[in-house]
Amino acid sequence: MDVSFDEVSFTYPSGVEAVKRVSLDIPSGQRFAIVGQNGAGKTTLVRHLNGIFQPTSGTVHVGDWTTTGHTIAELSARVGYVFQNPDEQLFARKVIDDVAFGPKNLGFEPDRAEALVAAALERTGLTAEAQTHPHHLSLSERKRVALAAVLAMDTPVVVLDEPTTGQDEHGVRMIASIVQSLEFQGRTVIAITHDMDFCAENFERVVAMAQGEILADGTPADVFAQDAVLDTARVEAPQLARLADALGWTNRPLTVDSFVDALPAHRQ
Amino acid sequence: MIDLTDVSYAYPDTDRFVLSHINLNVPAGTVAGIVGASGSGKTTLAKIISGFVPHVDGGQLEGTVVVDGATVADVTLAEAVSHVGLVIQSPFNQISGAKFTVREELAFGLENLGVAREEMAERVAEVAELLGITSLLERSPYALSGGQQQLVAIASMIIMRTPVLVMDEPTSQLDPGGTRMVFDVMSSLRDTGITLVIFEHKLEHLREHADVIHVLADHQLIASGPARSMLADPRLEEWGIGSTRFTTAARAARDRGLLAKNVELPVSLQDAVPLFEEFDAKRGA
Amino acid sequence: MATTLFDVRKSAIHRLNPVTKLIALLAIIVTVFAIPLWWVAGLIVVLVVAPAAVISGSGGRLLSLSLKILIPIILVLFIVQGLTFPGGKTVIWEWGIIDITTEGLMFALGIGSRIIVLVLASILLVLTTHPGDLMSALTERGMSPKFAYIISSTLQLIPAFRERADSILLAQQARGLSLKGSPVRRVKVMLPLLSPLVLGMFTDVEERSTAMEARAFGSTAKRTSLIPVPDTLVQRIARWLFVVLALAAVATPIALGLL
Numbered sequence: 001m002d003v004s005f006d007e008v009s010f011t012y013p014s015g016v017e018a019v020k021r022v023s024l025d026i027p028s029g030q031r032f033a034i035v036g037q038n039g040a041g042k043t044t045l046v047r048h049l050n051g052i053f054q055p056t057s058g059t060v061h062v063g064d065w066t067t068t069g070h071t072i073a074e075l076s077a078r079v080g081y082v083f084q085n086p087d088e089q090l091f092a093r094k095v096i097d098d099v100a101f102g103p104k105n106l107g108f109e110p111d112r113a114e115a116l117v118a119a120a121l122e123r124t125g126l127t128a129e130a131q132t133h134p135h136h137l138s139l140s141e142r143k144r145v146a147l148a149a150v151l152a153m154d155t156p157v158v159v160l161d162e163p164t165t166g167q168d169e170h171g172v173r174m175i176a177s178i179v180q181s182l183e184f185q186g187r188t189v190i191a192i193t194h195d196m197d198f199c200a201e202n203f204e205r206v207v208a209m210a211q212g213e214i215l216a217d218g219t220p221a222d223v224f225a226q227d228a229v230l231d232t233a234r235v236e237a238p239q240l241a242r243l244a245d246a247l248g249w250t251n252r253p254l255t256v257d258s259f260v261d262a263l264p265a266h267r268q
Numbered sequence: 269m270i271d272l273t274d275v276s277y278a279y280p281d282t283d284r285f286v287l288s289h290i291n292l293n294v295p296a297g298t299v300a301g302i303v304g305a306s307g308s309g310k311t312t313l314a315k316i317i318s319g320f321v322p323h324v325d326g327g328q329l330e331g332t333v334v335v336d337g338a339t340v341a342d343v344t345l346a347e348a349v350s351h352v353g354l355v356i357q358s359p360f361n362q363i364s365g366a367k368f369t370v371r372e373e374l375a376f377g378l379e380n381l382g383v384a385r386e387e388m389a390e391r392v393a394e395v396a397e398l399l400g401i402t403s404l405l406e407r408s409p410y411a412l413s414g415g416q417q418q419l420v421a422i423a424s425m426i427i428m429r430t431p432v433l434v435m436d437e438p439t440s441q442l443d444p445g446g447t448r449m450v451f452d453v454m455s456s457l458r459d460t461g462i463t464l465v466i467f468e469h470k471l472e473h474l475r476e477h478a479d480v481i482h483v484l485a486d487h488q489l490i491a492s493g494p495a496r497s498m499l500a501d502p503r504l505e506e507w508g509i510g511s512t513r514f515t516t517a518a519r520a521a522r523d524r525g526l527l528a529k530n531v532e533l534p535v536s537l538q539d540a541v542p543l544f545e546e547f548d549a550k551r552g553a
Numbered sequence: 554m555a556t557t558l559f560d561v562r563k564s565a566i567h568r569l570n571p572v573t574k575l576i577a578l579l580a581i582i583v584t585v586f587a588i589p590l591w592w593v594a595g596l597i598v599v600l601v602v603a604p605a606a607v608i609s610g611s612g613g614r615l616l617s618l619s620l621k622i623l624i625p626i627i628l629v630l631f632i633v634q635g636l637t638f639p640g641g642k643t644v645i646w647e648w649g650i651i652d653i654t655t656e657g658l659m660f661a662l663g664i665g666s667r668i669i670v671l672v673l674a675s676i677l678l679v680l681t682t683h684p685g686d687l688m689s690a691l692t693e694r695g696m697s698p699k700f701a702y703i704i705s706s707t708l709q710l711i712p713a714f715r716e717r718a719d720s721i722l723l724a725q726q727a728r729g730l731s732l733k734g735s736p737v738r739r740v741k742v743m744l745p746l747l748s749p750l751v752l753g754m755f756t757d758v759e760e761r762s763t764a765m766e767a768r769a770f771g772s773t774a775k776r777t778s779l780i781p782v783p784d785t786l787v788q789r790i791a792r793w794l795f796v797v798l799a800l801a802a803v804a805t806p807i808a809l810g811l812l
Contacts, residue, residue, distance in 0.1 A: 037443040038415040050727050071733075072726035081727045085414075088717065089724040091749045105729030135752055139357070140306040149728065166440050168305040168469060169510025194443050197513055234445040239472065239513040239537070246541045248550035256513055260520045266547040267526075320763050346771040354767045360713075361760040364768070365706030368557075368685040375779035377768030380698075382775045389779065410713050424768065 001063040001078060001156035001188060002028045003049060008058035010044055010212075018044040020212040021058070026205075028156070029186045031179060033199045033220075036209035037234040042192045043084070045209070046159050049190070050079040062157065077106055080150035084161040084192075086134075086142040095137070095145050096121070096130040102153035113152075120152035123178055140167045147178070158182055160191040164198050176202045200224060200238040200254035208233040220254050269296035269432060269463040270317060275331035277312060277321060286312050290331070290489045292482060296431075299454060299464045301474040301495065304484030305508030310467045311357065313484065314436040316340075317465060319348030336431050353430040355422055357437050362421035363409045370396075370412075370420055371405040377428045395427045398453055414441040422450060426457065433457065434465045439473075451477045472512050475499050475535035483507060500533035514540040557708055558618070560680045566609035571687040572694065573788045578678050580795035584802035585667045591659075594666035602673050611680040618680075619673050627665050634661035684708050690782045698776060718750050 003026050010019040018041045026032050034042045047053045048060045051072045060067040062078050080102075083089045092098035099120055103113035121127045124144040129137065134145055143166060150158060160179075164172045172195070179202045182189045193199050199206060200220040208216045208229050216222070216229040223229065224237040236242065240259040241252035249266060253259040272292040278285045287309045294300040304310050315321040322329040323345040333340040336351035356362050367373040371392055378388045396402045399419045404412065409420055418441045425433065435454075439447040451473045454464055458477075468474055474481060474495060481498035483491040485507040491498065500515045514534045521527045527543065534540035541548075566574075581601065585594045606612040638657030646653045688701040725746050726732060732739050 037445055038413055038441075052723055052727065071731070072723065073729055073731040073733075076727050076729040079727075081724075083720075083724050083727075085720075087749060087753055088720040089728075091721065091725070091746050093748075101725075101730075102728040105731070135749075135756075138306045153728065166437065166469075168508055169505075170305060170508045172510075196444070234443065236444045240517055242537050243514065243517075243540050243544070246537060247544055247548045250549070256517045256520055259513075259517045260524065260526070263521055263526050263544075263547055266549060268546055268548075315763075318767065320766070324763055324766065344771075345766055346769065346773065349767050349769055349771075354763070356760060356764050356767075358757075358760060361757050362764040364702075364765055364770075365709045365761065366688075366702045367705070368683065368709070372685065372779055379776050379778055380769040380772045380774070382772075382777050385777060385779060385781065388777065392779070408709075410709060421764075428768065 002026060002061075003063070003079075003157055003188065003190075004061045005045070005048070006059045006061070008045070008048060008055045008060060010041075010048070010053055011056045018212050019048075019055075022212075022214055023058075024207065024214070024217070026188060026190065028188055029183060030188055030205055031183050031203045032188070032190045033203035033206045034190070034192045034209060035194070035196065035199060035206060035223075035233065035235050036215075040209040040233065041212040042209055043161055044212075046161065046190060046192060047081075049157065049159055050075045050081045052081075073105070076102070076153065076155070078155055079157045079159060080153045080155035081159045082147050082150045082161060082163065084165070086139070086146035089146045089149065090134045090142060093133055094130070095126060095132050095134055095148075098134060098145060099149045099152050102149055106153060108154075116152045116154055120148040123151060123174075123181070124148040125174055140171050143167065144171065144174070147175070151178070151182075155187070157188045157190065160189065160193075162192055162194065164193060164195045172198060179203075194235075196224070196236055196238045200241070208235065210234070221252065224254065225252055269298075269336060270294040270300075270465065271332075271334040272317070273332045273334075275316060275329070275333060277316060277330070278328040279312075280326045280328075286487055287316070288487050292489060294463055294465060294480075296463050297458060297461050298479040299458050299466065299477055301478030301481045302465065302467045302484060303469070303471070303474070303481060303499075303504075303509050304467075308484040308508075309487055310484055311436055314354060314434050314465070314467055317432075318352045318354035318434045319343075319345055320354065323348065349430070351430060352432040352434060353425040353428050355425045355433070355435040355438050357440065359414060359417035359421040359441060362424065363417060364424075368408060369406055370401065370409055373409045373420060374405075374424050374427055377424060381428075391427050391429075395423045398426070398456075399423045400449060415443065415446055418442055419446065419450070422453075426453070429462075431461075432463045432465070434467075436467045437469070438466065439468070439470060447473065471499050471510070472514070472536045475512070475539070483509065485509075496532070496535050496539060499535040512536070518543060557684050558676075558679050559683045560609075560611040560614055562610050562681075564609045564611075564681070566605055566611075566677075567681045568783060569681075570782060570784045570788050571682045571690040572782075573784075573792055574678050574682055575687070576792045576795045578674050580799040580802075581674050582671055583799040585670045587799075587803045588806055589663060591662045591666040594670045597670055598673060602670065602677060606673075606677055609677065609681045611677070614680055615673065615677055618676050619669075622672055622676075623669060626668060630665050630668075631658065631661045634658070634664070686780070686782065689778045689780060692776060693778060693782060698770075702770075714750065714754065717753070718747060721746055721750060 005022050005024045008019055008022045011017045022045060036042055044053060048055060049062060051067045051070060054068055090098050100117045103116055121130055124147055126144060126148055134142055163175050179189050206220050206223040207214055208223055210233045215233055216226055224241050230237060238254050241254055244252045253262050272290050275290040276285050276288045302310060316333060319340045338351050340348050364373060364376050367376055374392045374395060375388045396405055401419050401423060404416060422438055439450050455477050458464055478495045480492060481495050482489055504511055512535055518527060518533050522531055534543050581597055585597060606615050635653040635657040636651060638654055638660050643655040644652045645655055684705060688705050692698050692701045
């Protein structure tokens with residue numbers, strides 16, 4: 001399902017203008033990442049997608065809906081939102097009940113709900129913890145429960161707010177593979193992240209934001225090649241792009257494979 | 269400065285040891301980085317070094333913990349905390365709740381110690397400057413974002429000037445700019461003679477700022493070594509800690525014969541640049 | 554997020570030592586409750602509370618907040634006491650079995666005037682005194698820092714937890730929970746969702762106490778305070794004067810045989 005922001009601005013009641021005239025078209029099935037320093041307006045922007053925020057001006061479309069015409073609960077059938085802090089999201093006494101909460105609210109047939117819940121637990125490596133109280137899990141595991149809970153809702157759009165914070169290597173890889181498989185299922189994935197390597201390796205489009213505005217919009221290769229943008233957005237290029245830059249290469253490979261492949265051509 | 273000898277620990281009401289037979293030595297004025305997958309016991313170890321285990325959490329603690337000359341189990345918690353400071357994982361919970369502005373929040377610990385007013389004001393100004401939070405001093409600590417709260421939490425511990433500082437994932441809520449700043453602050457603290465223990469996932473920063481890396485896996489301190497060689501160790505993959513892209517790329521290049529077989533693998537950008545000098549376009553030009 | 558009612562201003566009233574204001578408040582309350590004459594309460598409002606409110610610049614907020622609290626109390630008081638006062642003889646208005654007596658109204662006036670003074674003076678204190686300053690001032694005078702902490706943290710953490718409760722409800726709506734329907738249904742749906750909040754509160758308290766100990770909260774040293782609490786000789790004398798006045802107010806009715 002495609003989503004779009006049309007000249008969207010948002011001002012908090014305190015008067016802080018968090019989002020300024022942002023326009024974006026995100027086609028169905030895209031893996032889309034937003035980067036930028038804390039306070040750049042990233043979370044405020046994506047919270048428009050499920051109606052937590054309504055634009056002060058401009059419009060937000062999710063498929064053929066305009067968000068102003070729908071409640072958060074209605075929009076949740078289209079947009080799954082994984083909050084940054086899992087403790088705002090989890091409430092049940094068992095992991096499995098928490099994951100089943102969304103499908104139940106959306107009125108799925110019991111068979112379908114059960115299959116979705118089982119698949120989501122499997123994908124997030126939590127099958128063995130299905131009967132555990134979320135409170136007894138570590139923060140990184142609770143973050144994965146929150147992700148599973150949204151995956152089980154089978155929404156055409158999935159929003160991830162800083163999915164890799166507090167995750168160890170194993171957790172980051174698992175989330176990366178989930179992002180890839182969501183795209184494989186044709187779902188739109190929109191993620192906010194501070195992990196530029198995770199971003200470069202798993203997303204096909206990146207937007208850099210600063211002070212509520214979009215500074216750059218393109219493929220990771222495009223965006224991570226613009227030093228001025230990275231400076232203003234206060235983000236660093238992925239590790240190997242920084243290495244290529246330090247070595248004076250004109251191109252900036254983003255992944256291990258592309259870096260190693262480019263080595264022979266740069267041998268003196 | 270920190271000496272753990274054969275330390276094992278089980279939380280109250282269980283016989284399962286979350287840490288077993290830990291031997292750890294951190295010399296004065298150095299930075300120790302501790303890495304480990306989720307659930308490897310990092311937070312528990314942080315609490316043991318800073319005396320909260322067993323003073324607050326109870327449970328079964330075996331072995332001895334000596335920090336700054338004090339045997340932690342034998343002194344009161346109030347004395348233990350005068351030797352060692354702890355920055356906990358959740359900045360929200362580090363904020364005391366007793367104070368209505370960041371300025372007073374930063375001074376809270378000094379007030380408890382009875383430090384003179386003029387000195388408190390100086391130390392507040394200094395630590396706020398160090399962490400770039402001077403503009404937040406008059407705000408309520410609860411009106412801040414998670415990242416800002418994390419900086420306040422770190423500042424509120426640094427201001428105590430304990431000889432030892434333990435930090436449990438101090439940059440989890442920070443963006444890349446904030447993370448870099450906090451690590452730079454750690455280095456400048458080390459330069460003033462403070463001993464630091466940092467529990468972190470961000471390996472490139474650990475390489476740049478830690479002297480020695482200790483690895484926790486399967487409830488044990490499974491390996492230790494100088495930052496570069498330890499963080500490039502291939503076993504880190506098995507232990508669920510992973511490696512930086514610099515390490516992975518150099519390893520792949522070595523395996524394809526593009527780098528020498530005996531090359532010392534890089535962990536950070538600074539390590540990698542000289543290693544790849546024969547691929548340096550500027551030199552070639 | 555407003556954590557307190559404190560009205561940020563720099564008036565002479567705001568700058569008074571919090572303890573001076575607290576003792577003045579207590580003296581006023583003791584006086585009006587000791588002297589059973591409604592016009593004494595009236596005089597205190599006119600001569601003390603109203604001028605203080607005007608000087609503080611917080612008069613507008615004082616009025617709007619107090620009216621919200623006082624109007625329902627006073628209405629109920631006059632209706633109930635006017636109608637049912639047991640000693641009521643002088644009927645001034647009657648309709649069927651309902652009659653309003655002068656004695657009842659006078660009794661209501663006596664109680665009502667005291668409540669008015671109590672509410673006005675207390676709210677003025679809250680509006681012009683930052684709770685943090687009040688706690689520092691009291692701690693300086695030997696109040697337990699742990700007690701001060703309980704008061705301050707309650708004031709701060711309640712709004713913080715309310716904010717967290719809002720986030721939790723939003724997060725559940727984002728998972729398809731509909732909050733439409735009757736209020737009873739909404740409460741029924743919402744209550745179980747707040748269990749993580751309660752559970753989280755326990756974990757938070759545990760973690761927070763660890764963090765507090767790390768910052769020497771358990772220290773036995775004599776505490777200092779970053780922000781000086783202003784005090785003057787005039788205020789010190791005034792505080793003793795308030796105490797003397799309050800004692801005199803207690804003694805007067807006894808001496809005059811009013812009781």
